[in-house]
Amino acid sequence: MAYSGSTVHIACAFSLVEILAVLYRQHLCLGTGPKDPERDYLILSKGHGVMAQYACLHELGWLNEKHIQGYCTDGTPLKGLSDADVPGLEVNSGSLGHGLSVGVGLAYGALRRGTTQKVYAILGDGECNEGSIWEALLFAAHFKLTNLLVIVDANGFQAMGPTTEVMDTGSLEDKFRAFGFEACTIDGHDENVLNETIGRLMASSFPGPRAIIARTSKGKGVSFMEGRNLWHYSRLTEKNYQDALAELEMVEAGRGGVRL
Amino acid sequence: MRNAFSNALVTAAEANDRILLLTGDHGYALFDDFRHRCPGQYINAGIAEQNMIGVAAGLAKSGFHPVVYALSAFVPIRVLEQIKLDICCEELPVLFIGDGAGVVYSTLGVSHQSTEDIAALRAVPQVRILSPGDAHEMKAAMELAFATPAPIYLRMGKSDLGVVHTSPPQLAWGRLLSVRSGSGPLVFIATGSMLNLAVTLAQEWPGSAVWSAPSLKPLEIESVVSACSPHRVVVTLEEHNIIGGLGGAVAEILSQEHPLPVCRIGVPDQYSELCGSYAYLMREHGLDLDSVRVKVQAFTKKHPIT
Numbered sequence: 001m002a003y004s005g006s007t008v009h010i011a012c013a014f015s016l017v018e019i020l021a022v023l024y025r026q027h028l029c030l031g032t033g034p035k036d037p038e039r040d041y042l043i044l045s046k047g048h049g050v051m052a053q054y055a056c057l058h059e060l061g062w063l064n065e066k067h068i069q070g071y072c073t074d075g076t077p078l079k080g081l082s083d084a085d086v087p088g089l090e091v092n093s094g095s096l097g098h099g100l101s102v103g104v105g106l107a108y109g110a111l112r113r114g115t116t117q118k119v120y121a122i123l124g125d126g127e128c129n130e131g132s133i134w135e136a137l138l139f140a141a142h143f144k145l146t147n148l149l150v151i152v153d154a155n156g157f158q159a160m161g162p163t164t165e166v167m168d169t170g171s172l173e174d175k176f177r178a179f180g181f182e183a184c185t186i187d188g189h190d191e192n193v194l195n196e197t198i199g200r201l202m203a204s205s206f207p208g209p210r211a212i213i214a215r216t217s218k219g220k221g222v223s224f225m226e227g228r229n230l231w232h233y234s235r236l237t238e239k240n241y242q243d244a245l246a247e248l249e250m251v252e253a254g255r256g257g258v259r260l
Numbered sequence: 261m262r263n264a265f266s267n268a269l270v271t272a273a274e275a276n277d278r279i280l281l282l283t284g285d286h287g288y289a290l291f292d293d294f295r296h297r298c299p300g301q302y303i304n305a306g307i308a309e310q311n312m313i314g315v316a317a318g319l320a321k322s323g324f325h326p327v328v329y330a331l332s333a334f335v336p337i338r339v340l341e342q343i344k345l346d347i348c349c350e351e352l353p354v355l356f357i358g359d360g361a362g363v364v365y366s367t368l369g370v371s372h373q374s375t376e377d378i379a380a381l382r383a384v385p386q387v388r389i390l391s392p393g394d395a396h397e398m399k400a401a402m403e404l405a406f407a408t409p410a411p412i413y414l415r416m417g418k419s420d421l422g423v424v425h426t427s428p429p430q431l432a433w434g435r436l437l438s439v440r441s442g443s444g445p446l447v448f449i450a451t452g453s454m455l456n457l458a459v460t461l462a463q464e465w466p467g468s469a470v471w472s473a474p475s476l477k478p479l480e481i482e483s484v485v486s487a488c489s490p491h492r493v494v495v496t497l498e499e500h501n502i503i504g505g506l507g508g509a510v511a512e513i514l515s516q517e518h519p520l521p522v523c524r525i526g527v528p529d530q531y532s533e534l535c536g537s538y539a540y541l542m543r544e545h546g547l548d549l550d551s552v553r554v555k556v557q558a559f560t561k562k563h564p565i566t
Contacts, residue, residue: 092349095341098341101342102317105317132342
Protein backbone atom coordinates (compact mmCIF):
# COMPACT_ATOMS: atom_id res chain seq x y z
CA MET A 1 0.00 0.00 0.00
CA ALA A 2 2.72 2.42 1.00
CA TYR A 3 4.56 1.74 -2.24
CA SER A 4 1.61 1.77 -4.61
CA GLY A 5 0.08 4.77 -2.87
CA SER A 6 3.46 6.49 -2.60
CA THR A 7 2.70 7.56 0.95
CA VAL A 8 4.48 8.28 4.19
CA HIS A 9 4.05 6.92 7.76
CA ILE A 10 4.94 3.32 6.96
CA ALA A 11 7.18 3.03 10.02
CA CYS A 12 4.31 4.26 12.24
CA ALA A 13 2.21 1.36 10.96
CA PHE A 14 4.88 -1.32 11.41
CA SER A 15 5.23 -0.64 15.13
CA LEU A 16 1.66 -1.68 15.94
CA VAL A 17 1.13 -4.70 13.69
CA GLU A 18 1.32 -7.26 16.52
CA ILE A 19 -0.90 -5.16 18.78
CA LEU A 20 -3.60 -5.05 16.11
CA ALA A 21 -3.16 -8.71 15.21
CA VAL A 22 -3.63 -9.87 18.82
CA LEU A 23 -6.61 -7.58 19.38
CA TYR A 24 -8.42 -8.62 16.20
CA ARG A 25 -7.54 -12.28 16.52
CA GLN A 26 -8.08 -12.88 20.20
CA HIS A 27 -9.92 -10.09 21.97
CA LEU A 28 -12.27 -7.95 19.89
CA CYS A 29 -15.89 -9.09 19.83
CA LEU A 30 -17.03 -7.65 16.53
CA GLY A 31 -20.47 -9.23 16.40
CA THR A 32 -22.09 -9.00 13.02
CA GLY A 33 -19.66 -6.44 11.63
CA PRO A 34 -18.42 -2.89 11.75
CA LYS A 35 -21.82 -1.34 12.52
CA ASP A 36 -22.99 -3.87 15.12
CA PRO A 37 -24.17 -1.65 18.01
CA GLU A 38 -22.93 -4.25 20.50
CA ARG A 39 -19.40 -4.53 19.06
CA ASP A 40 -16.22 -3.83 20.98
CA TYR A 41 -14.56 -0.64 19.85
CA LEU A 42 -11.01 -0.44 18.56
CA ILE A 43 -9.95 3.20 18.49
CA LEU A 44 -6.82 4.02 16.55
CA SER A 45 -6.11 7.36 18.14
CA LYS A 46 -2.68 7.50 16.46
CA GLY A 47 -4.19 7.59 12.99
CA HIS A 48 -0.74 7.66 11.42
CA GLY A 49 -0.57 3.86 11.79
CA VAL A 50 -3.76 3.30 9.82
CA MET A 51 -2.12 1.28 7.03
CA ALA A 52 -1.66 -1.59 9.49
CA GLN A 53 -5.36 -1.42 10.33
CA TYR A 54 -6.37 -1.38 6.65
CA ALA A 55 -4.46 -4.64 6.30
CA CYS A 56 -6.46 -6.14 9.20
CA LEU A 57 -9.76 -4.88 7.78
CA HIS A 58 -8.82 -6.46 4.47
CA GLU A 59 -8.24 -9.81 6.15
CA LEU A 60 -11.59 -9.48 7.92
CA GLY A 61 -13.21 -8.94 4.54
CA TRP A 62 -14.44 -5.46 5.42
CA LEU A 63 -12.17 -3.96 2.76
CA ASN A 64 -11.57 -5.57 -0.60
CA GLU A 65 -8.55 -5.85 -2.84
CA LYS A 66 -9.70 -2.87 -4.87
CA HIS A 67 -9.77 -0.69 -1.75
CA ILE A 68 -6.24 -1.74 -0.82
CA GLN A 69 -4.87 -1.29 -4.33
CA GLY A 70 -6.50 2.11 -4.61
CA TYR A 71 -5.03 3.41 -1.36
CA CYS A 72 -4.22 7.10 -1.57
CA THR A 73 -5.18 7.44 -5.22
CA ASP A 74 -7.73 9.77 -6.78
CA GLY A 75 -11.35 9.16 -5.82
CA THR A 76 -10.77 6.30 -3.38
CA PRO A 77 -11.93 5.99 0.22
CA LEU A 78 -8.73 4.92 2.01
CA LYS A 79 -6.92 8.06 3.07
CA GLY A 80 -3.48 8.51 4.53
CA LEU A 81 -4.93 8.97 8.01
CA SER A 82 -7.79 7.31 9.86
CA ASP A 83 -11.28 8.31 8.68
CA ALA A 84 -14.44 7.18 10.43
CA ASP A 85 -16.26 6.68 7.13
CA VAL A 86 -14.20 3.53 6.52
CA PRO A 87 -15.95 0.44 7.94
CA GLY A 88 -14.00 -0.65 11.01
CA LEU A 89 -12.42 2.72 11.72
CA GLU A 90 -14.23 4.31 14.64
CA VAL A 91 -12.79 7.83 14.64
CA ASN A 92 -11.30 10.53 12.49
CA SER A 93 -7.70 10.75 13.50
CA GLY A 94 -4.53 12.27 12.22
CA SER A 95 -4.93 15.31 14.36
CA LEU A 96 -3.63 13.69 17.51
CA GLY A 97 -5.27 13.60 20.91
CA HIS A 98 -8.83 13.14 19.63
CA GLY A 99 -9.50 9.41 19.52
CA LEU A 100 -8.97 8.65 23.18
CA SER A 101 -11.68 11.09 24.27
CA VAL A 102 -14.14 9.60 21.79
CA GLY A 103 -13.20 6.15 23.11
CA VAL A 104 -13.75 7.36 26.65
CA GLY A 105 -17.21 8.57 25.62
CA LEU A 106 -17.97 5.19 24.03
CA ALA A 107 -16.76 3.36 27.15
CA TYR A 108 -18.82 5.61 29.40
CA GLY A 109 -21.85 5.15 27.15
CA ALA A 110 -21.45 1.36 27.22
CA LEU A 111 -21.33 1.35 31.04
CA ARG A 112 -24.42 3.55 31.17
CA ARG A 113 -26.24 1.20 28.84
CA GLY A 114 -25.10 -1.76 30.95
CA THR A 115 -23.45 -3.63 28.08
CA THR A 116 -20.29 -5.74 28.30
CA GLN A 117 -18.66 -3.85 25.43
CA LYS A 118 -14.99 -3.01 25.74
CA VAL A 119 -13.03 -0.14 24.28
CA TYR A 120 -9.43 -0.59 23.19
CA ALA A 121 -7.68 2.69 22.39
CA ILE A 122 -4.26 2.71 20.75
CA LEU A 123 -2.21 5.85 21.31
CA GLY A 124 1.24 6.83 20.19
CA ASP A 125 3.83 7.84 22.76
CA GLY A 126 4.40 10.99 20.73
CA GLU A 127 0.65 11.56 20.84
CA CYS A 128 0.92 11.71 24.63
CA ASN A 129 2.35 15.22 24.17
CA GLU A 130 -1.23 16.34 23.60
CA GLY A 131 -2.96 17.85 26.63
CA SER A 132 -6.31 16.36 25.66
CA ILE A 133 -4.89 12.87 26.30
CA TRP A 134 -4.41 13.74 29.94
CA GLU A 135 -7.86 15.30 30.16
CA ALA A 136 -9.25 12.00 28.87
CA LEU A 137 -7.23 9.96 31.37
CA LEU A 138 -8.59 12.04 34.24
CA PHE A 139 -12.15 11.47 33.02
CA ALA A 140 -11.61 7.74 32.51
CA ALA A 141 -10.29 7.28 36.04
CA HIS A 142 -12.86 9.56 37.68
CA PHE A 143 -15.76 7.74 36.06
CA LYS A 144 -14.14 4.33 36.71
CA LEU A 145 -14.22 3.13 33.11
CA THR A 146 -13.36 -0.50 33.80
CA ASN A 147 -14.15 -1.41 30.19
CA LEU A 148 -11.37 0.79 28.76
CA LEU A 149 -7.91 -0.46 27.85
CA VAL A 150 -5.41 2.10 26.59
CA ILE A 151 -2.48 0.66 24.68
CA VAL A 152 0.40 3.02 24.07
CA ASP A 153 2.41 2.07 20.99
CA ALA A 154 5.63 3.34 22.57
CA ASN A 155 8.02 3.22 19.64
CA GLY A 156 10.17 5.95 21.15
CA PHE A 157 9.92 8.29 18.19
CA GLN A 158 7.77 11.14 17.01
CA ALA A 159 7.86 13.13 13.79
CA MET A 160 11.04 15.08 14.40
CA GLY A 161 13.08 12.66 16.50
CA PRO A 162 13.26 10.47 19.61
CA THR A 163 10.58 11.30 22.17
CA THR A 164 13.30 11.63 24.80
CA GLU A 165 14.74 14.51 22.80
CA VAL A 166 11.57 16.14 21.49
CA MET A 167 9.29 16.01 24.56
CA ASP A 168 10.37 13.47 27.12
CA THR A 169 7.33 11.85 28.71
CA GLY A 170 9.42 9.99 31.30
CA SER A 171 7.80 6.80 32.59
CA LEU A 172 4.40 6.52 30.96
CA GLU A 173 3.59 3.57 33.22
CA ASP A 174 4.18 5.72 36.31
CA LYS A 175 2.11 8.51 34.84
CA PHE A 176 -0.82 6.21 33.98
CA ARG A 177 -0.70 4.75 37.49
CA ALA A 178 -0.64 8.24 38.97
CA PHE A 179 -3.74 9.02 36.90
CA GLY A 180 -5.57 6.05 38.43
CA PHE A 181 -4.94 3.32 35.86
CA GLU A 182 -3.80 -0.24 36.35
CA ALA A 183 -0.75 -0.17 34.10
CA CYS A 184 2.15 -2.28 32.98
CA THR A 185 4.95 -2.16 30.41
CA ILE A 186 5.56 -5.05 28.02
CA ASP A 187 7.22 -5.98 24.72
CA GLY A 188 4.73 -4.75 22.13
CA HIS A 189 5.99 -7.15 19.47
CA ASP A 190 5.63 -10.35 21.51
CA GLU A 191 2.18 -11.64 20.60
CA ASN A 192 2.04 -14.13 23.44
CA VAL A 193 2.89 -11.51 26.02
CA LEU A 194 0.42 -9.08 24.45
CA ASN A 195 -2.34 -11.68 24.46
CA GLU A 196 -1.70 -12.77 28.03
CA THR A 197 -1.44 -9.20 29.34
CA ILE A 198 -4.59 -7.95 27.60
CA GLY A 199 -6.49 -10.99 28.89
CA ARG A 200 -5.20 -10.55 32.42
CA LEU A 201 -5.93 -6.82 32.58
CA MET A 202 -9.43 -7.11 31.18
CA ALA A 203 -10.23 -9.96 33.61
CA SER A 204 -8.82 -8.12 36.61
CA SER A 205 -11.13 -6.76 39.28
CA PHE A 206 -9.34 -3.40 39.32
CA PRO A 207 -12.05 -0.74 39.73
CA GLY A 208 -10.80 1.60 37.02
CA PRO A 209 -9.36 1.80 33.52
CA ARG A 210 -6.32 -0.17 32.37
CA ALA A 211 -3.24 0.67 30.29
CA ILE A 212 -0.45 -1.17 28.56
CA ILE A 213 2.75 0.59 27.60
CA ALA A 214 3.81 -1.53 24.64
CA ARG A 215 7.51 -1.05 23.93
CA THR A 216 7.80 -1.22 20.16
CA SER A 217 10.19 -0.45 17.36
CA LYS A 218 9.22 2.05 14.70
CA GLY A 219 9.57 0.30 11.36
CA LYS A 220 9.58 -3.15 13.00
CA GLY A 221 10.26 -6.04 10.64
CA VAL A 222 12.32 -4.13 8.08
CA SER A 223 15.92 -3.75 9.18
CA PHE A 224 16.62 -0.60 7.23
CA MET A 225 13.57 1.12 8.74
CA GLU A 226 13.86 0.05 12.37
CA GLY A 227 14.90 2.89 14.62
CA ARG A 228 15.45 5.21 11.66
CA ASN A 229 12.97 8.01 11.97
CA LEU A 230 13.33 9.20 8.39
CA TRP A 231 10.80 6.44 7.62
CA HIS A 232 8.17 8.56 9.30
CA TYR A 233 8.29 10.67 6.16
CA SER A 234 10.06 8.61 3.49
CA ARG A 235 8.39 7.02 0.49
CA LEU A 236 9.41 3.61 -0.81
CA THR A 237 11.39 3.24 -4.03
CA GLU A 238 11.13 0.12 -6.20
CA LYS A 239 14.38 -1.18 -4.71
CA ASN A 240 13.65 -0.68 -1.02
CA TYR A 241 10.09 -1.89 -1.57
CA GLN A 242 11.45 -5.22 -2.87
CA ASP A 243 14.03 -5.38 -0.06
CA ALA A 244 11.34 -4.77 2.56
CA LEU A 245 9.04 -7.38 1.03
CA ALA A 246 11.82 -9.97 1.09
CA GLU A 247 12.49 -9.34 4.78
CA LEU A 248 8.81 -9.45 5.72
CA GLU A 249 8.31 -12.68 3.80
CA MET A 250 11.17 -14.23 5.77
CA VAL A 251 9.52 -13.16 9.01
CA GLU A 252 6.20 -14.64 7.92
CA ALA A 253 7.83 -17.88 6.81
CA GLY A 254 9.54 -18.11 10.20
CA ARG A 255 6.17 -17.83 11.91
CA GLY A 256 4.57 -20.39 9.67
CA GLY A 257 2.58 -17.77 7.85
CA VAL A 258 0.48 -16.51 10.77
CA ARG A 259 -2.67 -14.80 9.63
CA LEU A 260 -5.67 -13.40 11.42
CA MET B 261 -34.42 33.59 28.52
CA ARG B 262 -32.30 31.43 30.82
CA ASN B 263 -35.44 30.13 32.47
CA ALA B 264 -36.88 29.30 29.07
CA PHE B 265 -33.66 27.43 28.26
CA SER B 266 -33.64 25.54 31.55
CA ASN B 267 -37.33 24.63 31.32
CA ALA B 268 -37.00 23.41 27.73
CA LEU B 269 -33.96 21.33 28.65
CA VAL B 270 -35.60 19.72 31.66
CA THR B 271 -38.80 19.00 29.73
CA ALA B 272 -36.85 17.31 26.94
CA ALA B 273 -34.57 15.35 29.27
CA GLU B 274 -37.46 14.09 31.40
CA ALA B 275 -39.12 12.75 28.28
CA ASN B 276 -35.95 11.17 26.88
CA ASP B 277 -33.30 9.58 29.09
CA ARG B 278 -30.91 9.48 26.13
CA ILE B 279 -30.44 13.23 26.58
CA LEU B 280 -27.33 13.78 28.70
CA LEU B 281 -26.12 17.17 29.86
CA LEU B 282 -22.35 17.66 29.88
CA THR B 283 -20.86 20.75 31.40
CA GLY B 284 -17.27 21.88 31.69
CA ASP B 285 -17.73 22.81 35.35
CA HIS B 286 -20.00 25.69 34.43
CA GLY B 287 -23.66 26.55 34.99
CA TYR B 288 -23.80 27.27 38.71
CA ALA B 289 -27.47 27.64 39.75
CA LEU B 290 -28.61 27.35 36.10
CA PHE B 291 -28.83 23.57 36.39
CA ASP B 292 -30.28 23.27 39.89
CA ASP B 293 -33.64 22.21 38.50
CA PHE B 294 -32.08 19.83 35.97
CA ARG B 295 -29.88 18.18 38.60
CA HIS B 296 -32.86 17.80 40.90
CA ARG B 297 -35.19 16.34 38.28
CA CYS B 298 -32.74 14.44 36.03
CA PRO B 299 -29.82 13.65 38.36
CA GLY B 300 -28.58 10.67 36.35
CA GLN B 301 -28.36 12.72 33.18
CA TYR B 302 -26.01 15.40 34.50
CA ILE B 303 -22.28 14.94 33.83
CA ASN B 304 -19.74 17.46 35.02
CA ALA B 305 -16.80 16.69 32.72
CA GLY B 306 -14.48 19.00 34.62
CA ILE B 307 -12.46 21.92 33.33
CA ALA B 308 -11.42 19.96 30.28
CA GLU B 309 -13.36 21.11 27.24
CA GLN B 310 -11.39 19.24 24.58
CA ASN B 311 -12.07 15.91 26.24
CA MET B 312 -15.70 16.87 26.89
CA ILE B 313 -16.35 17.24 23.16
CA GLY B 314 -14.71 13.89 22.41
CA VAL B 315 -16.76 12.24 25.15
CA ALA B 316 -19.90 13.81 23.68
CA ALA B 317 -18.93 12.31 20.32
CA GLY B 318 -18.50 8.87 21.85
CA LEU B 319 -21.84 9.14 23.64
CA ALA B 320 -23.59 10.31 20.47
CA LYS B 321 -22.06 7.43 18.53
CA SER B 322 -23.51 4.99 21.04
CA GLY B 323 -27.05 6.31 20.88
CA PHE B 324 -27.19 9.20 23.34
CA HIS B 325 -28.15 12.79 22.55
CA PRO B 326 -25.58 14.91 24.41
CA VAL B 327 -26.14 18.55 25.27
CA VAL B 328 -22.81 20.27 25.88
CA TYR B 329 -23.03 23.42 27.94
CA ALA B 330 -20.19 25.91 28.23
CA LEU B 331 -19.42 29.56 27.82
CA SER B 332 -19.33 30.43 24.13
CA ALA B 333 -15.78 31.67 24.64
CA PHE B 334 -14.75 28.04 25.28
CA VAL B 335 -17.27 26.07 23.23
CA PRO B 336 -16.92 26.46 20.27
CA ILE B 337 -13.78 28.57 20.22
CA ARG B 338 -11.40 26.50 22.33
CA VAL B 339 -12.59 23.23 20.83
CA LEU B 340 -13.24 24.11 17.21
CA GLU B 341 -11.14 21.21 15.96
CA GLN B 342 -12.94 18.68 18.16
CA ILE B 343 -16.28 20.03 16.90
CA LYS B 344 -15.08 19.70 13.31
CA LEU B 345 -13.40 16.29 13.46
CA ASP B 346 -15.18 14.44 16.25
CA ILE B 347 -18.74 15.72 15.80
CA CYS B 348 -19.46 17.46 12.50
CA CYS B 349 -17.50 15.18 10.17
CA GLU B 350 -19.83 12.40 11.27
CA GLU B 351 -22.86 14.65 11.65
CA LEU B 352 -23.47 13.41 15.19
CA PRO B 353 -26.49 14.62 17.18
CA VAL B 354 -24.84 16.92 19.71
CA LEU B 355 -26.37 20.20 20.90
CA PHE B 356 -23.84 22.79 22.00
CA ILE B 357 -25.05 25.61 24.23
CA GLY B 358 -22.72 28.60 24.14
CA ASP B 359 -23.69 30.83 27.05
CA GLY B 360 -22.64 34.42 27.61
CA ALA B 361 -22.20 35.08 23.89
CA GLY B 362 -21.00 38.54 22.95
CA VAL B 363 -19.76 40.73 25.77
CA VAL B 364 -22.11 39.49 28.52
CA TYR B 365 -19.16 38.82 30.83
CA SER B 366 -18.19 42.43 30.43
CA THR B 367 -16.17 42.86 33.60
CA LEU B 368 -14.23 39.62 33.20
CA GLY B 369 -12.41 40.66 30.07
CA VAL B 370 -11.70 39.19 26.66
CA SER B 371 -11.14 35.61 27.87
CA HIS B 372 -14.84 35.29 28.71
CA GLN B 373 -16.21 37.27 25.76
CA SER B 374 -17.15 35.70 22.46
CA THR B 375 -17.51 37.75 19.30
CA GLU B 376 -16.04 35.27 16.83
CA ASP B 377 -18.09 32.11 17.47
CA ILE B 378 -20.62 32.53 14.64
CA ALA B 379 -17.92 33.27 12.07
CA ALA B 380 -15.80 30.32 13.16
CA LEU B 381 -18.68 27.85 13.02
CA ARG B 382 -20.24 29.14 9.82
CA ALA B 383 -17.24 27.73 7.96
CA VAL B 384 -17.60 24.27 9.54
CA PRO B 385 -19.73 21.98 7.33
CA GLN B 386 -22.71 20.12 8.87
CA VAL B 387 -23.17 22.32 11.95
CA ARG B 388 -26.33 24.39 12.37
CA ILE B 389 -26.42 27.65 14.32
CA LEU B 390 -29.33 28.99 16.35
CA SER B 391 -29.36 32.43 17.94
CA PRO B 392 -32.68 33.16 19.65
CA GLY B 393 -33.64 36.77 20.27
CA ASP B 394 -35.89 36.42 23.32
CA ALA B 395 -37.31 33.87 25.74
CA HIS B 396 -40.03 32.81 23.30
CA GLU B 397 -37.55 32.24 20.50
CA MET B 398 -35.40 30.31 22.98
CA LYS B 399 -38.22 27.90 23.78
CA ALA B 400 -38.95 27.40 20.09
CA ALA B 401 -35.24 27.06 19.29
CA MET B 402 -34.73 24.37 21.92
CA GLU B 403 -37.69 22.41 20.59
CA LEU B 404 -36.37 22.72 17.05
CA ALA B 405 -32.91 21.63 18.22
CA PHE B 406 -34.15 18.52 20.00
CA ALA B 407 -36.25 17.61 16.96
CA THR B 408 -33.15 17.73 14.73
CA PRO B 409 -30.58 14.95 15.22
CA ALA B 410 -27.54 16.88 13.97
CA PRO B 411 -24.70 19.02 15.31
CA ILE B 412 -26.26 22.28 16.50
CA TYR B 413 -24.76 25.31 18.19
CA LEU B 414 -27.24 27.38 20.17
CA ARG B 415 -25.88 30.81 20.97
CA MET B 416 -27.19 32.27 24.21
CA GLY B 417 -26.40 35.94 24.68
CA LYS B 418 -27.59 38.64 27.06
CA SER B 419 -30.73 37.14 28.50
CA ASP B 420 -32.55 39.85 30.43
CA LEU B 421 -33.38 42.34 27.70
CA GLY B 422 -37.09 41.59 27.66
CA VAL B 423 -39.31 39.82 25.16
CA VAL B 424 -40.18 40.81 21.62
CA HIS B 425 -42.75 38.15 20.82
CA THR B 426 -45.89 37.49 22.82
CA SER B 427 -45.69 33.70 22.48
CA PRO B 428 -43.22 31.14 21.10
CA PRO B 429 -43.04 31.65 17.33
CA GLN B 430 -42.91 28.90 14.75
CA LEU B 431 -39.23 28.47 13.83
CA ALA B 432 -37.93 26.74 10.75
CA TRP B 433 -34.33 26.10 9.75
CA GLY B 434 -32.99 28.77 7.46
CA ARG B 435 -35.98 31.10 7.71
CA LEU B 436 -36.01 34.67 8.94
CA LEU B 437 -38.82 35.44 11.35
CA SER B 438 -41.04 38.47 10.76
CA VAL B 439 -41.25 40.68 13.83
CA ARG B 440 -42.70 43.82 12.30
CA SER B 441 -43.92 44.23 8.76
CA GLY B 442 -43.48 47.38 6.75
CA SER B 443 -42.96 48.58 3.21
CA GLY B 444 -40.68 51.53 3.95
CA PRO B 445 -37.19 51.87 2.52
CA LEU B 446 -35.41 50.26 5.49
CA VAL B 447 -35.37 46.66 6.65
CA PHE B 448 -33.73 45.64 9.92
CA ILE B 449 -32.50 42.07 10.43
CA ALA B 450 -31.25 41.33 13.93
CA THR B 451 -30.13 38.26 15.84
CA GLY B 452 -29.88 37.38 19.51
CA SER B 453 -29.46 40.21 21.97
CA MET B 454 -29.78 42.93 19.29
CA LEU B 455 -33.36 42.06 18.35
CA ASN B 456 -34.90 44.21 21.05
CA LEU B 457 -32.82 47.23 20.07
CA ALA B 458 -33.71 46.71 16.42
CA VAL B 459 -37.42 46.84 17.22
CA THR B 460 -36.97 50.05 19.19
CA LEU B 461 -34.77 51.70 16.58
CA ALA B 462 -36.97 50.75 13.65
CA GLN B 463 -39.75 52.90 15.06
CA GLU B 464 -37.65 55.93 14.21
CA TRP B 465 -37.92 55.09 10.50
CA PRO B 466 -41.67 54.70 9.96
CA GLY B 467 -42.66 51.81 7.76
CA SER B 468 -39.48 49.85 8.43
CA ALA B 469 -39.66 46.09 8.55
CA VAL B 470 -37.96 44.08 11.29
CA TRP B 471 -36.91 40.46 11.00
CA SER B 472 -35.27 38.18 13.51
CA ALA B 473 -32.60 35.69 12.43
CA PRO B 474 -32.83 32.81 14.91
CA SER B 475 -31.38 30.36 12.35
CA LEU B 476 -28.01 31.70 11.24
CA LYS B 477 -26.99 28.48 9.56
CA PRO B 478 -28.60 27.34 7.43
CA LEU B 479 -29.80 30.71 6.17
CA GLU B 480 -31.95 30.34 3.10
CA ILE B 481 -31.27 32.53 0.11
CA GLU B 482 -34.97 32.77 -0.67
CA SER B 483 -35.87 33.88 2.84
CA VAL B 484 -33.26 36.65 2.87
CA VAL B 485 -34.10 37.86 -0.62
CA SER B 486 -37.84 37.94 0.01
CA ALA B 487 -37.33 39.81 3.28
CA CYS B 488 -34.99 42.40 1.74
CA SER B 489 -36.14 42.87 -1.83
CA PRO B 490 -39.09 45.24 -1.03
CA HIS B 491 -36.65 47.68 0.62
CA ARG B 492 -33.81 50.01 -0.38
CA VAL B 493 -31.33 49.57 2.48
CA VAL B 494 -30.67 46.61 4.76
CA VAL B 495 -29.45 47.01 8.35
CA THR B 496 -28.12 43.92 10.15
CA LEU B 497 -27.52 43.90 13.89
CA GLU B 498 -25.58 41.40 15.97
CA GLU B 499 -23.48 41.28 19.12
CA HIS B 500 -20.64 39.65 17.20
CA ASN B 501 -17.73 40.74 15.06
CA ILE B 502 -18.98 42.46 11.91
CA ILE B 503 -16.84 39.95 10.00
CA GLY B 504 -18.39 36.57 9.30
CA GLY B 505 -21.61 36.77 11.29
CA LEU B 506 -25.20 37.65 10.40
CA GLY B 507 -24.17 40.75 8.43
CA GLY B 508 -21.62 38.75 6.48
CA ALA B 509 -24.14 36.02 5.71
CA VAL B 510 -26.81 38.48 4.54
CA ALA B 511 -24.30 40.44 2.45
CA GLU B 512 -23.02 37.24 0.84
CA ILE B 513 -26.52 36.30 -0.23
CA LEU B 514 -27.64 39.74 -1.38
CA SER B 515 -24.46 40.52 -3.31
CA GLN B 516 -25.10 37.44 -5.39
CA GLU B 517 -28.87 37.36 -5.62
CA HIS B 518 -30.27 40.86 -5.12
CA PRO B 519 -27.64 43.58 -4.58
CA LEU B 520 -28.62 46.13 -1.92
CA PRO B 521 -26.54 48.29 0.42
CA VAL B 522 -26.07 46.41 3.71
CA CYS B 523 -25.24 48.38 6.85
CA ARG B 524 -23.58 45.81 9.09
CA ILE B 525 -23.92 46.75 12.75
CA GLY B 526 -21.76 44.64 15.05
CA VAL B 527 -18.63 44.65 17.12
CA PRO B 528 -15.87 46.29 15.09
CA ASP B 529 -12.89 43.99 14.45
CA GLN B 530 -11.40 44.66 17.89
CA TYR B 531 -11.25 43.35 21.47
CA SER B 532 -12.85 45.06 24.45
CA GLU B 533 -10.20 47.35 25.80
CA LEU B 534 -11.42 48.27 29.24
CA CYS B 535 -13.41 46.84 32.11
CA GLY B 536 -17.00 47.95 32.53
CA SER B 537 -20.67 47.07 32.72
CA TYR B 538 -22.47 45.39 29.83
CA ALA B 539 -23.95 48.77 28.87
CA TYR B 540 -20.49 50.33 29.01
CA LEU B 541 -18.96 47.75 26.69
CA MET B 542 -21.88 47.94 24.27
CA ARG B 543 -21.17 51.68 24.03
CA GLU B 544 -17.45 51.00 23.61
CA HIS B 545 -18.26 48.82 20.61
CA GLY B 546 -20.89 51.20 19.23
CA LEU B 547 -23.80 48.84 19.87
CA ASP B 548 -25.93 51.00 22.16
CA LEU B 549 -29.08 52.64 20.78
CA ASP B 550 -27.50 56.10 20.28
CA SER B 551 -24.41 54.76 18.49
CA VAL B 552 -26.44 52.48 16.23
CA ARG B 553 -28.82 55.33 15.34
CA VAL B 554 -25.87 57.50 14.29
CA LYS B 555 -24.44 54.69 12.17
CA VAL B 556 -27.75 54.07 10.41
CA GLN B 557 -28.24 57.81 9.81
CA ALA B 558 -24.77 58.08 8.30
CA PHE B 559 -25.37 55.02 6.15
CA THR B 560 -28.66 56.35 4.83
CA LYS B 561 -26.95 59.60 3.90
CA LYS B 562 -24.45 57.64 1.86
CA HIS B 563 -27.17 55.43 0.39
CA PRO B 564 -30.21 57.76 0.20
CA ILE B 565 -33.53 56.16 0.95
CA THR B 566 -35.77 58.94 -0.28
